[in-house]
Amino acid sequence: MPQRGRPRGFDADExxxxxxxxxxxxxxxxxxxxxxxxxxxxxxxxxxAAFGGKEExxxxxxxxxxxxxxxxxxxxxxxxxxxxxVATLLRENVLAVTRPDRPAGCLSIQGGTACSxxxxxxxxxxxxxxxxxxxxxxxxxxxxxxxxDLPADADPAALARFVMIVTEGHAIHAAAGxxxxxxxxxxxxxxxxxxxASGARLPEHATNPA
Amino acid sequence: MPQRGRPRGFDADExxxxxxxxxxxxxxxxxxxxxxxxxxxxxxxxxxAAFGGKEExxxxxxxxxxxxxxxxxxxxxxxxxxxxxVATLLRENVLAVTRPDRPAGCLSIQGGTACSxxxxxxxxxxxxxxxxxxxxxxxxxxxxxxxxDLPADADPAALARFVMIVTEGHAIHAAAGxxxxxxxxxxxxxxxxxxxASGARLPEHATNPA
DNA sequence: TCGGATCAGTACCGATCGGTACAGAAATCG
DNA sequence: CGATTTCTGTACCGATCGGTACTGATCCGA
Numbered sequence: 001m002p003q004r005g006r007p008r009g010f011d012a013d014e015x016x017x018x019x020x021x022x023x024x025x026x027x028x029x030x031x032x033x034x035x036x037x038x039x040x041x042x043x044x045x046x047x048x049a050a051f052g053g054k055e056e057x058x059x060x061x062x063x064x065x066x067x068x069x070x071x072x073x074x075x076x077x078x079x080x081x082x083x084x085x086v087a088t089l090l091r092e093n094v095l096a097v098t099r100p101d102r103p104a105g106c107l108s109i110q111g112g113t114a115c116s117x118x119x120x121x122x123x124x125x126x127x128x129x130x131x132x133x134x135x136x137x138x139x140x141x142x143x144x145x146x147x148x149d150l151p152a153d154a155d156p157a158a159l160a161r162f163v164m165i166v167t168e169g170h171a172i173h174a175a176a177g178x179x180x181x182x183x184x185x186x187x188x189x190x191x192x193x194x195x196x197a198s199g200a201r202l203p204e205h206a207t208n209p210a
Numbered sequence: 211m212p213q214r215g216r217p218r219g220f221d222a223d224e225x226x227x228x229x230x231x232x233x234x235x236x237x238x239x240x241x242x243x244x245x246x247x248x249x250x251x252x253x254x255x256x257x258x259a260a261f262g263g264k265e266e267x268x269x270x271x272x273x274x275x276x277x278x279x280x281x282x283x284x285x286x287x288x289x290x291x292x293x294x295x296v297a298t299l300l301r302e303n304v305l306a307v308t309r310p311d312r313p314a315g316c317l318s319i320q321g322g323t324a325c326s327x328x329x330x331x332x333x334x335x336x337x338x339x340x341x342x343x344x345x346x347x348x349x350x351x352x353x354x355x356x357x358x359d360l361p362a363d364a365d366p367a368a369l370a371r372f373v374m375i376v377t378e379g380h381a382i383h384a385a386a387g388x389x390x391x392x393x394x395x396x397x398x399x400x401x402x403x404x405x406x407a408s409g410a411r412l413p414e415h416a417t418n419p420a
Numbered sequence: 421t422c423g424g425a426t427c428a429g430t431a432c433c434g435a436t437c438g439g440t441a442c443a444g445a446a447a448t449c450g
Numbered sequence: 451c452g453a454t455t456t457c458t459g460t461a462c463c464g465a466t467c468g469g470t471a472c473t474g475a476t477c478c479g480a
Binding site: 016024025026027029030031032034062103109110111113114115117119127130133155156157159161162164165166167168169170172173175176177178182183185186189190191192193194195196197198 | 234235236237239240241242245313319320321323324325326327329337340341356367368369371372374375376377378380382383385386387388392393394395396398399400402403404405406407408418
Binding site for chain 4: 006007043
């Protein structure tokens, strides 16, 4: 169905992708509208017309990131045991924060942790996004307890928090240039901690990395 | 010994302290010179005269933070065993990132992880500062291996990296408002992971938190 | 008491910020 | 083919950025 008026001269989906990478690499405050429009291949008025503005663009970008780049988390949640959920999550996280075709680290952290008072809503929004992921993981552990996969005295919230803490540290390290292999080793140590602390049932082939 | 010329009308040490908190709360890019001078109680030309400029001020502030707020790390390193080093480090880190009289989190992370290309040296400087701390911890573990406190096949660098990853995650969580008690639980899980992965000799009173 | 040294405060600098106005271009509809 | 709609590009907006010039204030030394 043809739409009236001049057609856009750019692919909004592709432009959003380029914007995502700028925010990921430079953070919300470090990315200027000039940086964004240069990467997106459009002019400022087009950014405003198509995406609403800098902050709205950022929120769209974070939604896209959650939907696409965090797909591995949903895959991990589907594993049959808590141990395998965490093993998959941590290992895939290490891959995700060190992709050669993506900025290093994690947008939901580098997007903004400390901001000016004007931009505090942006940092708050990212923190809420991370917390949502943590709650989803805690919920998965609640189910593991209900299924007898984790012992009754396991603390789903604390375990989920620990796993998220490790993924955040992965992102900080990756953004600082630490290699995938170095992070992989740390992930295995974290998995050992999860196993020890949670009383999780281990798969038969699980090994102690140390 | 009296100095010639008009005496400064402010305490440079106290002003540096105030600047430290602004950078810690808002990050290097989120903190404007106006924010800084307002908190320091001085005018712009005084900031330039006394501290050199925004970036020089930041570097001074980070040095001060490493010397004073990271004192607990040096205390932890002096513990007799690797296990106690890590136990002290993680527990004190939880206290440090949730102090009621300080911003939440850690300046060496919130100061800047992702920046504009102009400010990349600032993020690099912080990353180097964190890496220095990690190397110091790895060196302590090398000594633990040499003393027989850690087994010969323990990997000091990987273990140090894991511990630093956890402290970074602590800072991100704390900055997002997570409570000291919640972080304490996660720290104990991390400690369990360290114990499991490192083959460290445990103190007699060590307990499994789960 | 005056000169010299150093500091504080006000005004100002050029550059860039996030954002918008407006004219012209490119499309569809009747 | 003209009207309408939608988009692009250029120029521009007020505000704030990091930083400096300059004048007057406040000290010490001779």
